[in-house]
Each structure stands twice: as structure tokens, then as C-alpha cells.
Amino acid sequence: MDVSVGGVGELDLATVRAFVAVADEGQFSTAAAALGISQQGVSKRIARLENQLGVALFERIRTGAVPTAAAARFLPHARSLLAVADEAVATLVRQPRPLRVAVLGERHIEMRAMRYYLGRHPERDIEIVLSNAFVTSRDALLAGRVDAAFARAHGGPRALPAHIAAIPVRLDPLHLLVGKDNPLAGRAAVPLAELAGSRVWVPGTSVESEWTDYYRELSRYSGIVIDSTRRAEMFPGVDPGRGPSPMDMILEHIAESDTLATFNAEGFELPWHPHIRRVHVVDPTPAYPHALVWDDTDPHPGLAELVGYFRENYDRATAPGCWIPDSDRALFMSEPG
Known part of the structure; x- marks a missing residue:
């Protein structure tokens, strides 16, 4: 299917889909796997779209591909274009589409929560x-790519509009990961106040997002210095397509250091490493506020069951001992109305 765009000609939806896939996955190889085509095929489609639009869409870096400023402007329109096309096809074939739910990654707690839910409700599409x-x-939800998303409901580079509803899902306690030779390695727990002035490496905060905002607030509250150095800067010359995974590299780097530390959420699945020590942070325990958010103006028919399940199973009793940003407190710490 092609779409006519003034001054540009016919936009091939296959090239647009490839563009969105690379933007979502951050790598040409994983985008190719998601689309079911070769990496060379993805590269050709991106090159064709860049030639047609007359702009570069991605900056190739060691860790994959980063959207350019032009790509960032084009991305929401590309998503809307694909959403309209998909809805048009769904209308013609008269098949109800599945409920689409976004999670951040395979290792995150919300993925495990969804696997648990689907294991007990296999009939849910x-x-x-x-x-x-x-x-x-959150970006996926606001762009119309999904019907619901596990994300932080408040904070971040832009506020969610009023029509986005939210319920609390889990407060995920943060622990420190240190190497066996770190002075904190022999301690089961450390008070948050004792970490004031300490430098903690959180590479995910190199990109502006709702979790970057969370760590910024934590830094203001606790005095902890958040080090946002990217993985690529920490490991120069390393080919991301070969060798250990990024998480394995991070753990190895921490394990070899007697000063470096990073935060890790309790619900995040880590690779095993014999020299990594987990130190609990207490009084209070910083916790990341995972919510389920969705567009309440025209919800998917299958959304009510999912919302009801997570609303019923939120453990509100964990909240009093946790620190979360003030903007999240009402959702996670107030009694349900």
C-alpha cells in the first residue's frame, strides 16, 4: 500500500514500517527479526525512505541506530499512518484485533506479570x-501504537494528557549492585542518607525519559550523584553485535571495580555473576512506581479485564516504607476510592 504525500510522492508503507521498527528496536538486526525480513532488506528500505524524504533518519553508532532530529519529527506521523492502515485492514477482514500492551523489556517485572496473567487466562487475545x-x-501509547502500557504515570519530559487513565501496579524496590571488593559489599543494607555524595552509574538515564526524571528526583532528595555515562562510552571499541550482552558487560565492569555501583530494581531479572553483591537500600527504600496507563476515550473491549486484575492485585501495604517522587504519591500511596 502506498500513500501520496505532497512534494514527496508515494510513501511505501513497507519503508515506513521498517523506519518505525528500527526506531523502536534501536538496531537494524532486531528490527529485521521483528519484521521477518533480512537486515539487508531493512537497510535498503531505510535508504529508500531517506532518499525519498531527502534527510538522514538514523545515526549509526556502535550500539545500533539513533533517530536523528528529522526522524523524531517524522516518527509520530509514521506511527499514525501505520495505525490507520492497520485499522483499515482490520475493518475489511472483520477480525477483532488483539489488545496491544507495551512493556519496556523482556527482563522487566511487568513482562513477568503479563506472563503470569496470560498463563492463567490463555483465552485472552x-x-x-x-x-x-x-x-x-508511554511513547507507544501516546502514538496510538498500543492500547495500554506499563510505565510511570507521572514525571518525564512531557506530562500525560488528561484522557490517559492510570492505576498502580507495583512499587519496585531499588537495590545497589556492587563488586565483591567494594566497601559496601559486606553489608546487607545501607541507609539512603548514608549514600549522599556517592556516585551511582545508571546508563539508562543518558536518554531523557520518565525514568531519567525519576533518578533526577531521587538525586535531589538523597544527594546521590547519578552518573549517566552511556554504555558505549564506558566500553569504547566494543562491537555490540558480538560477545557478551550489554547487561553482562555492565555487571562485569561493576564486578571488577571497587568503587562503581549501579541501581537495580528487585523485579528486574539479572544474569548471574559470582562477584556481584546486592545491597538493600533502606530508611526509606527508593522504589520505582510501575503503573498501567491507557487512553480512556475509546478503550479496547478487552482492556477492562486487564485493568481489573492489576487493580485488584496491587500491594498497597508496601508503600509506606518506600520513597517515590511527590508526583507519584497520590496514585501509589492513597487508599483506593
């Missing part, structure tokens, strides 16, 4: 959509 640091779950 749900499609899980993976997001990433460049296109977050």
Missing part, C-alpha cells in the same frame, strides 16, 4: 509490544 529507551512504553 493480548499482544505484548516491547519498547526501549528511545521509544518508551
Whole structure:
């Protein structure tokens, strides 16, 4: 299917789909896997679209591909274009589409929560959509790519509009990960106040997002210095397509250091490493506020059951001992109305 665009000619939806896939995945190889075509095929489609639009859409870096400023402007329109096309096809074939739910990644707690839910409700037609640091779950929801998303409901580079509803899902406690030779390695727990002035490496905060905003607020509250150095800067010359995974590289780097530390959420699945020590942070425990958010103006018919399940299973008793930003407190700490 082609779409006519004034001054540009016919936009091929296949090239637009490839563009969105690379923007979402952050790598040509994973975009190719998601589309079911070769990496060379994705590269050709992107090159054709760049030639047609007359702009570069991606900056090729060691860790994959980063959207350019032009791509960032084009991305929401590309998503809308694909959403309209998909809805048109769905209308013609008269098949109800699945409920699309965005999660940040395979290792995150919300993915495990969804697997648990689907394991007990196999009849529910749900499609899980993976997001990433460049296109977050909230971005996917606001662009109309998904019907609901697991994300932080408040904070971030832009506020959610009034028609986005939210319920609390989980407060995920943050622990420190340190190497065996770090002075904190022998301690089971450390008070948050004792970490004032300490430098903690959180590479995911190199991109502006709702979790970057969370760590900014935590830094203001606690005095912890958040180090936003990107993985690519920490590991220069390393080919991201070969060797250990990024998470394995991070753990190895921390394990070899007697000073470096990073935060890790309790619900995040880590690779095992014999020299990594987990130190609990207490009095209070910083926790990341995971919510389920959705567009309340025209919700998917299958959304009510999912919302009801997570609303019923939120453990509000964990909230009093946790620190979260003030903007999230009403949703996570107030009694349900």
C-alpha cells in the first residue's frame, strides 16, 4: 500500500514500517527479526525512505541506530499512518484485533506479570509490544501504537494528557549492585542518607525519559550523584553485535571495580555473576512506581479485564516504607476510592 504525500510522492508503507521498527528496536538486526525480513532488506528500505524524504533518519553508532532530529519529527506521523492502515485492514477482514500492551523489556517485572496473567487466562487475545529507551512504553501509547502500557504515570519530559487513565501496579524496590571488593559489599543494607555524595552509574538515564526524571528526583532528595555515562562510552571499541550482552558487560565492569555501583530494581531479572553483591537500600527504600496507563476515550473491549486484575492485585501495604517522587504519591500511596 502506498500513500501520496505532497512534494514527496508515494510513501511505501513497507519503508515506513521498517523506519518505525528500527526506531523502536534501536538496531537494524532486531528490527529485521521483528519484521521477518533480512537486515539487508531493512537497510535498503531505510535508504529508500531517506532518499525519498531527502534527510538522514538514523545515526549509526556502535550500539545500533539513533533517530536523528528529522526522524523524531517524522516518527509520530509514521506511527499514525501505520495505525490507520492497520485499522483499515482490520475493518475489511472483520477480525477483532488483539489488545496491544507495551512493556519496556523482556527482563522487566511487568513482562513477568503479563506472563503470569496470560498463563492463567490463555483465552485472552493480548499482544505484548516491547519498547526501549528511545521509544518508551508511554511513547507507544501516546502514538496510538498500543492500547495500554506499563510505565510511570507521572514525571518525564512531557506530562500525560488528561484522557490517559492510570492505576498502580507495583512499587519496585531499588537495590545497589556492587563488586565483591567494594566497601559496601559486606553489608546487607545501607541507609539512603548514608549514600549522599556517592556516585551511582545508571546508563539508562543518558536518554531523557520518565525514568531519567525519576533518578533526577531521587538525586535531589538523597544527594546521590547519578552518573549517566552511556554504555558505549564506558566500553569504547566494543562491537555490540558480538560477545557478551550489554547487561553482562555492565555487571562485569561493576564486578571488577571497587568503587562503581549501579541501581537495580528487585523485579528486574539479572544474569548471574559470582562477584556481584546486592545491597538493600533502606530508611526509606527508593522504589520505582510501575503503573498501567491507557487512553480512556475509546478503550479496547478487552482492556477492562486487564485493568481489573492489576487493580485488584496491587500491594498497597508496601508503600509506606518506600520513597517515590511527590508526583507519584497520590496514585501509589492513597487508599483506593
